[in-house]
Amino acid sequence: MTLVQLRHLLALAETGSFTRAAEAVFLTQPAFSRSIRTLEDELGQPLFDRVGKRSEVTPFGREIVARAKYLVFDADELAASGRNMSEGRTGTVRIGMGSGPGAILMTPLLMEMTTRHPTIHIDVARGDTSSLVHALRERKLDALVVDVRSLSPGPDLRITTLVEMRGAVMCRAGHPLTRWKGALRFAVLRQYPIASTPLSDEAARAMVERYGNAAHPQECVTVRCEEIPSLVEVARHSDALLLAIRAAAPDLVELPLKPPLSTMARFGLVTLSRRSEAPALSIVRELMEKLMHD
Numbered sequence: 001m002t003l004v005q006l007r008h009l010l011a012l013a014e015t016g017s018f019t020r021a022a023e024a025v026f027l028t029q030p031a032f033s034r035s036i037r038t039l040e041d042e043l044g045q046p047l048f049d050r051v052g053k054r055s056e057v058t059p060f061g062r063e064i065v066a067r068a069k070y071l072v073f074d075a076d077e078l079a080a081s082g083r084n085m086s087e088g089r090t091g092t093v094r095i096g097m098g099s100g101p102g103a104i105l106m107t108p109l110l111m112e113m114t115t116r117h118p119t120i121h122i123d124v125a126r127g128d129t130s131s132l133v134h135a136l137r138e139r140k141l142d143a144l145v146v147d148v149r150s151l152s153p154g155p156d157l158r159i160t161t162l163v164e165m166r167g168a169v170m171c172r173a174g175h176p177l178t179r180w181k182g183a184l185r186f187a188v189l190r191q192y193p194i195a196s197t198p199l200s201d202e203a204a205r206a207m208v209e210r211y212g213n214a215a216h217p218q219e220c221v222t223v224r225c226e227e228i229p230s231l232v233e234v235a236r237h238s239d240a241l242l243l244a245i246r247a248a249a250p251d252l253v254e255l256p257l258k259p260p261l262s263t264m265a266r267f268g269l270v271t272l273s274r275r276s277e278a279p280a281l282s283i284v285r286e287l288m289e290k291l292m293h294d
Contacts, residue, residue: 003075005039006068008032009047013065016054092121093280096132098146099197100165100265103228103248104292105145105284112287120280128198128226133157136270142278144270145288149200151270158273161285163292165245167203167263169194170252172236183258186211186220189241195223195231196243206263217243247294267292 011021022032047061129150199217207215232249235242
């Protein structure tokens, strides 16, 4: 028994005519008759009584027709769901997001899904890179958007959609350092609290090479948090300085250090190399390319 045979059954039950039913399913009448006969042989009872030129459903046939309608409907729904999922129009996508990408991407991604893709279920997890990678490997997440400099490389990880964003030291408008005369050295910043997300070893090395051991994040950062929006609020309403990607706080004032900070965050979309991607990840890629730049 096949779905094709069940479709033939429903066509004949609806039309009552082998000729019209065969035309409806684009078969010759002999081929259509063989399909119905094969189905009757498999079920062991007649499905139709031939009354003159018309074929009427038998009592047994009525039961089979009723069940066939459900089977064909469910098969059509399953096929439609498969097409929608393959085209990224439905399904579930689970994203792990680091602090930097979260500041830029989180709200636009949720708005995009809510307004333009309401049939897609999205779950966003936040946390440090190592915890997110663990969840990805445990199949609890479909992809990560993180600073790949904090990522321990592994053959099971696939990194795509790399974007670079400039780092900066920022403060509120009216901060005393905005009126500083002469070269602004890193040592001057130490007069004020410095807020930052946990930085990668690569970023720490770059700061030490440029400004000395006192610029190591473990030494100079006094307020550390995974959530950049919270750190931005602290910098807006206090004399704390924010060390983060410039685009995370466009309303804050960038301080012109000497020598310049010249650090870049490198963000990537991370998936498992031996696992099929969720189709809806294409939406995340498009938003990364659209929004994650200076």
